[in-house]
Amino acid sequence: MRQIALSTGNSGHVANCISKLPICSVWYSAGSELPACSVRYSALASCISQLPAYSVRYSVQNSHRKMPLFFRKRKPSEEARKRLEYQMCLAKEAGADDILDISKCELSEIPFGAFATCKVLQKKVLIVHTNHLTSLLPKSCSLLSLATIKVLDLHDNQLTALPDDMGQLTALQVLNVERNQLMHLPRSVGNLLQLQTLNVKDNKLKELPETLGELRSLRTLDISENEVRRLPLMLAHVRTLETLSLDATSMVYPPPEVCGAGTAAVQQFLCKESGLEYYPPSQYLLPVLEQDGAENSQDSPDGAINRFSREAADWQNRFSDYEKRKEQKMLEKLEFERRLDLGQREHAELLQQSHNHKDEILQSVKQEQTRLEQGLSERQRCLDAERQQLREQLKQSEQSIAGRIQRLLQDNQRQKKNSEILKSLENERIRMEQLMSITQEETENLRQREIASHSLLSAAAMQQMLTESCKSRLVQMAYESQRQSLVQQACSSMAEMDQRFQQILSWQQMDQSKAISQILQESVMQKAAFEALQVKKDLAHRQIRNQIRLIETELLQLTQLELKRKSLDTEMLQEMISEQRWALSNLLQQLLKEKTQREEELHDILVELEAKSETKQENYWLIQYQRLLNQKPLSLKLQEEGMERQLVALLAELSAEHYLPLFAHHRISLDMLSQMSPGDLAKVGVSEAGLQHEILWRARNLLDSARVQPELKPSKDEVLGVLEPPAAPQEAPESVRPSAPPAELDTPTSECVVCLEREAQMVFLPCGHVCCCQQCCQPLRTCPLCRQEISQRLRIYHSS
Known part of the structure; x- marks a missing residue:
């Protein structure tokens, strides 16, 4: 009898296996006289079912795998996922064979769909080799779903143990768990009564269970490349064992020399140790082969031979069809892989083009962004420079305004403390009292003709207007009379019209003379004119008006600065601006009160003059008006005294006109000021320290400018042109200029x-x-x- 050695390391060609089947399957019954040829389906099915599992070509890259430190659930690749879906669809097709092949799919556990497919479609072969399995049975699955499986291929995985209920696979004939991490075999493996091939090669087994002796149909056992040193004594009860592969040199029991002698020697040694008589496996194979085919067996030997021939031919056809389908699927797979590879290349080219285009766009965007950032940074620097320059200008303006405000406050204090003003006011009062005396010469020199001429001009205009209106009225009357009398009354009408014209002219002349006399004799009007001129010519009132005008200008500039600071969102020196504005406001209110008070004083003087005047004096107020007009201004007096024009302008800019009499009395010039000290000015009568330094500083600047440009240096004989006098200023006085240097806001x-x-x-x-x-x-x-x-x-x- 010839044996078929089925092992993963020595798998023959499919045709050779098929050619051996008839020889292996013909047995002679020992109980009958005639050789009864019976075909055993179980042996045939065992060989055929093993062929797909062992005909798959695979290569083992590493003969010994290392166990990883941690078992993590790996995510299968796209190719492995597609292969799993393809194999599952292939197994569910109509007319598919009894094989479910999900090998090389990078599985960490068998999917639930595989169990359902095996249970529903009654699959007999399950191939799950070359994966990452750590356990055979996942959660929510049962081994009863694999009850029809005869061949279970689990080699090249990471299994550490088999399920304890492994004995539920009662139909299992081939179990291959080669190259795993098994530490032990479950005791329920003894319930696999139909198991014929058990391959546990290259694991980590240290012993075999005693229940292994209950495998009555076991024909091939491979325990090589493990840590097994002793064989269980119960293995002697496995009478059908034909092939036993083990590491003979490392065995302890049986001895190495017995293990090296072959399977028969090992079985004889174990039977001798157990007290059993040894019989060759050929005597026990017939019952094993008859066990699965007992239901289909018949009494006639010829029928068995014919049935065997038909089944062998049927299996041969089925296997040929399987091989053809497999080759066709392989070609389809290769074509699919080729198309997939071509698509991947095209996708890679498109992706590369997209990346290149994206890089170009990113580069252009980056360049544009860099250019914009440079422009923004440049613009920001310009804005910062402008903002800084504006802040400097605002700071200078604030300093200038602060200086002018300080000088205004000093002027106000100086005017309050200056006794000279009180004396001048007293002298002014005395002078106004002296105005009551009117001489005959002033009466004769009264410029009545000039005043009358102005009145005559207005009277002539009125006369012309009346003449025109009367002419128009008379023309109308003449027109009416002409319509009534026509030619007869023309001469008389013209004479009457001449007479009327003469009468109207005489009336107009009378009215004109009356108006002129009324204007000349109107004391109320004369008094009002004198009062207006007196207020305009008054020195104290004029100084108050100039200070009010200057404070108004400063308040306007402060308001502009405050608005600019709000627009720039800067709060620097905001409190200082508010304090300066409040100080100017208080000073303005005080000056307004002083202005009102001075006007009341002038009105009181006027009332007093009116009370002391002679009631019968004719043209009293006109004489006073003419006297005020004829009064010599201060500029002429200073001109007579030889004051320099630039020195007078300097004192006017500093609002120090009241010191002009002192400078004129001491005959102080610009050359003298350049050599004087603040103490010398204090001796002269200038009491304010700030004003002393400002006068000396400006006088030196004027002399320095005159040295650079000699034409600007004033001569000693140069006198004043036009300057507002303290008591009788001109009608259009110049505005008082601030003493500080000109700020940025020249025209507020x-x-x-x-x-x-x-x-x-x-x-x-x-x-x-x-x-x-x-x-x-x-x-x-x-x-x-x-x-x-x-x-x-x-x-x-x-x-x-």
Whole structure:
């Protein structure tokens, strides 16, 4: 009898296995006289079922695998996933064979669909080799789903143990767990009564269970490349064992020399140790082969031979069809892989082109971004420079305004403390009392003709107007008379019209003479004119007006600075600006009170003059008006005394005109000032320390400029041109200029914060803001900038 050695390391060609089947399957019955040829389906099915498992070509890269430190559930690759889906679909097709092959799919556990497929479609062969399995049975699955499996191939995995209920696979004939990590075999393996091949090669087994002796149909056992040193004594009861593969040199029991002698020697040794008589396996194979085919066996030997021939031919056809389908599937797989590879290459080219295009776009975007960032940084630097320059200008303006405010405050204190002003006021009062005496010469020199000439001009205009109106009226009357009388009354009408014209002219001359006499004798009008001229010529009133005008200008500049700081979101020196504005507001209110007080004093003087005047004196107020006009101005007096024009202008810029008499009395010139000290000015009568230093500094600057440009140096005989006198200024006085250096805001103009069209003209008190025009300020009750209640409004008149 010829044996078929089925092992993973020595798998023959399919055709050779098929050619051996008839010889292996013919047995002679020992109980009958005639040789009864019976075909055993179980042996045939065992060989055929093993062929697909062992005909799959695979290569083992590593004969010994190392166990990883941690078993992690690996995610299968895309190719492995596609292969699993393909194999599952192939197994479910109509007319498919009894094989489910899910090998090389990188599985960490057998999917639930494989168990369901084996259970529903009654699969007989399950091939799961070359995966990453750590356990055979996943959760929520049962081994009863594999009850029909005859061949189970699990080699090249990472199994550490088999399920304890492995004995439920009662139909299992071939179990291959080669190259795994098994530490032991379950005791239930003894329940696999139909198991014929058990391959546990290259594992980590140290012993075999005693239940292995219950495998009555076991024909091949491979335990090589393990740590097994002793064979169980119960193995002697396995009478069908034909092939036993083990490591003879490392065996302890049986001895190495017995193990090296072959399977028969080992079985004889174990039977002798167990007290059993040894019989060759050929005597026990017939019952094993008859066990599965008992239901289909018949009494006739010829029928068995024919049935065997038919079944062999059927299996041969089925296997041929399987091989053809397998080759066709392999070709389809190769074609699919080729198309897949071609698609992947095209996808890679498209991806590369997309990456290149994306890189170009990113590079252009990066360059554009860099250019924009450079432009933004440059613009930011320009803005920072402009902002810094504007801050410097604002700082200089604030310093200039602070200096001018300080000087205004000093001037105010100086005017309060200056006794000279009181003396001058007293002298002015005495002088006004002396005006009561009117001489005959002043009466004769009264410029009545000049005043009358002005009146005659107005009277002539009125006469012409009356003449024209009368002419038109007379023309109308003549026209009416002509219509009534026509030719007969023409001469008489003309004579009458001449007479009437003469009468109208005489009336006009009478009216004109009456108007002239009335104007000349109108004392009330004369008094009002004198009062207006006196207020205009008064030195104290003029100084107060100039200071009010200067404070209004400073308040306007402070309001502009405050608005600029709000637009720039800067809060530097904001508190200082508010303090300066409040100080200027308080000073402005005080000056307004002083102005009102001075006007009242002048009015009292006028009342006193009126009370002391002679009631019968004719043209009294006209004489006073002429005397005030004929009074010699201070500029002429200083010119007579030889004051330098630049020195007078210097004192006027510093609002120190009241010191002009002192400088004229001591005959101080610019050359003398350049050599004087603040103490010398104090001795002269200039008491303010800041004013002393400012006068000396400006005098030296003027002399330095004169040295550079000699034509600017004044001569000693140069006198004053036109300067406002302290008591009788001209009708159009020059505006007092600030003493500080000119700021950036030379012409302070600010638009109305309400309408944003007209110029700001109103000062709000007590806050001091200049932010509204005259039209918009009427309905306002609070300041638009600081929301403070408005107690007083003051109109600003800008001089051209």
